Amino acid sequence: MADFKYEIVEHIGILSESAKGWTKELNKISWNGGEPKYDIRDWAPEHEKMGKGVTLSEDEMLKLKELL
Numbered sequence: 001m002a003d004f005k006y007e008i009v010e011h012i013g014i015l016s017e018s019a020k021g022w023t024k025e026l027n028k029i030s031w032n033g034g035e036p037k038y039d040i041r042d043w044a045p046e047h048e049k050m051g052k053g054v055t056l057s058e059d060e061m062l063k064l065k066e067l068l
Contacts, residue, residue, distance in 0.1 A: 004031065004032055005031070005032050005033065006029050006030065006031050006032075007029065007030045008027050008028075008029055008047065009027075009028045009029060009030050009036040010027060010028040010036070011025065011027050012025075012026040012027055012028065012038075013025065013026050015040070018042070021044070021045045022042045022043060022044055022045070022051070023042065023043050023045075024040065024041070024042050024043075025040070025041065025042075025043055026038065026039070026040050027039050029055070031055070037055045037056060037057055037058075038055065038056040038057075038058070038060075038061045039053055039054070039055045039056070040053050040054050040056075041053020041054070
């Protein structure tokens with residue numbers, strides 16, 4: 001598996017928390033130094049591990065907001 005880098009540029013909020021302490025969060029994340037994108041995924045406490053998630057561009061996030 002290839003290495004990748006990420007930086008949480010903006011923590012927007014927590015959507016839920018599991019019994020094990022993992023949180024489902026909405027953040028803006030820069031992946032591999034790229035332009036930050038909206039990201040929804042599960043995170044372990046202290047953000048040391050992450051689960052699978054979905055990453056959305058600004059346009060996709062606006063469209064999602066419109067659909068909701």
